Amino acid sequence: MVSGLGVIRGHMVTMRRFLLTFWRDIRQGKGLSRRGGGHLLVDLFRKPARGDEPRVQQDFKTDGLFTVEYPDERLPVYERFRVLPMLVYDTEDGNVRCTSCNICAKVCPPQCIWMTQAKSPKGTVVPLPEDFYIDMDVCMNCGLCSEYCPFDAIKMDHNFELSNYERHQTHIFSLQDLLVSSEFYAKTHPEAWNSADEVAERGKVAKKKDQRLQKALAGSKTAAAPAKPVPQPARA
Ligand code: SF4
Ligand code: SF4
16 A cells, blocks of 8 residues: 555655646746747747847746756857857958968868968969868867967857758858858857957957058959959858
8 A cells, every 4th residue: 555655745746846837937927928038929930040049047046947948948158158160251341351371270170171362363362261161070169260360350159050961061161151240240259349359459450451452452453354252251
């Protein structure tokens, strides 16, 4: 008779907690609302834009069960959280900051970056990347490329949802995949963007890059053939 009572008691505890969760929500006026937002029925079928997903965080005030309804909700990531590198272009003028100096490729420990430098129609080098690739399967997310870049052009992205069903071509990220606007970077890394170091660095880099570009273009003024189109960003 006595055997099995423990199991029943355990179920009763679980049931009590289950019912209390509803009761607390109703008492606090939460009803059917979702913690992270998106209360409309249509929100169940609408995927929010990247970065706009409702974010929830457990803190000392959290009461009852805490479940993150991923992917509709997600935990916030810290600003310094890093996955793959991204290449920044300036929102104001569309200029790709990278000068194809190759420093990031040299310092990359597993050697997963490679690029080619753009050439003017005359054959002189132009401080822009023509191609830029990163093998995401090899990248170990160390962030050294970003630390060493003298042009503030390569930063670490937060996007960790990179899995897919193809393991070859789509795992090589090209220039188009890597480009993001400075506006996007400022939104995802507000502390770094507003830091005194980065503000000063941006001023220096803009000047340095402009001088190099002017020098390179001066060497190709008499060119006749049309220039190769500047790569367009894949992400805004
Ligand atoms: S990302 Fe920076 S370090 Fe890498 S090639 Fe471009 S400018 Fe040089
Ligand atoms: S994060 Fe590290 S491993 Fe990845 S590309 Fe940059 S330097 Fe290479």
